Amino acid sequence: MLSDENLLLRGFLVCPECGRNLTGSASKGRTNRYYYYHCVSSCGFRQKAELANDIFEKSMRQFALNGSAQIVKRLLLDNYKKFVKNPFGEKKQIAQEIDKLNARLSVACNKLLSEIIDDEEYLEIKDECKTRIESLEEQLSKDGSDTDKINIDKSLDRALKYIENIPKMYSEGEINTRRSIIGSIFPEKLEFDGKTYRTARMNVIANYIFQINNGLPQNKNRTNENQFHLSCLVAETGIEPVTSGL
Ligand SMILES: [Zn+2]
Numbered sequence: 001m002l003s004d005e006n007l008l009l010r011g012f013l014v015c016p017e018c019g020r021n022l023t024g025s026a027s028k029g030r031t032n033r034y035y036y037y038h039c040v041s042s043c044g045f046r047q048k049a050e051l052a053n054d055i056f057e058k059s060m061r062q063f064a065l066n067g068s069a070q071i072v073k074r075l076l077l078d079n080y081k082k083f084v085k086n087p088f089g090e091k092k093q094i095a096q097e098i099d100k101l102n103a104r105l106s107v108a109c110n111k112l113l114s115e116i117i118d119d120e121e122y123l124e125i126k127d128e129c130k131t132r133i134e135s136l137e138e139q140l141s142k143d144g145s146d147t148d149k150i151n152i153d154k155s156l157d158r159a160l161k162y163i164e165n166i167p168k169m170y171s172e173g174e175i176n177t178r179r180s181i182i183g184s185i186f187p188e189k190l191e192f193d194g195k196t197y198r199t200a201r202m203n204v205i206a207n208y209i210f211q212i213n214n215g216l217p218q219n220k221n222r223t224n225e226n227q228f229h230l231s232c233l234v235a236e237t238g239i240e241p242v243t244s245g246l
Contacts, residue, residue, distance in 0.1 A: 057170065160205075
């Protein structure tokens with residue numbers, strides 16, 4: 001019964017009253033079975049599973065790309081450049097180091113000419129600098145960063161193509177597919193209070209899509225960063241963007 005479609009969110013939910021996990025079970029009525037998510041502790045919190053599942057499915061529509069794939073891709077690339085790799089900064093640093101070595105070499109040359117150092121000392125310095133400069137120049141010409149960028153580009157295209165189908169895959173998929181989608185978007189537990197889902201953290205790509213779809217500023221220091229209100233009302237009307245008003 002662990003993979004019961006009626007209790008598909010079991011294991012992803014946390015109690016809004018006491019913070020402990022919710023589990024799910026069925027209770028038998030006279031004619032029907034009724035499914036609930038309920039707290040594992042004695043706090044007494046419970047919600048009808050059908051309602052919770054329904055609102056969650058509607059909330060998933062907020063992850064539809066709606067043609068904004070290119071915006072999301074640009075944001076991700078910017079992010080990547082900023083935090084993971086800065087090829088331009090790296091090249092600049094190498095060039096500066098080469099300049100320093102050349103300066104050192106010319107100082108040594110002057111010292112040789114003013115007979116402060118002898119030939120042997122000069123040649124030693126010269127060899128050392130030349131070897132270092134050659135290896136740095138090789139690094140500069142390798143241009144590995146461009147290859148990386150192409151790979152990142154392709155990976156992002158692939159990822160976005162997959163993500164594009166998530167809302168559809170969620171509503172049409174089997175329980176295992178649905179559960180793995182939930183797990184990949186929400187690395188932390190979700191809190192459901194009967195109307196709205198909240199979570200502390202979201203997959204970074206899903207987060208961008210969510211923000212774009214809700215008209216939130218991408219500059220995250222303007223909003224209450226880590227609280228996401230996956231309200232079904234927003235998903236249904238689709239015209240209730242939580243604008244910053246700033
Ligand atoms: Zn509880």
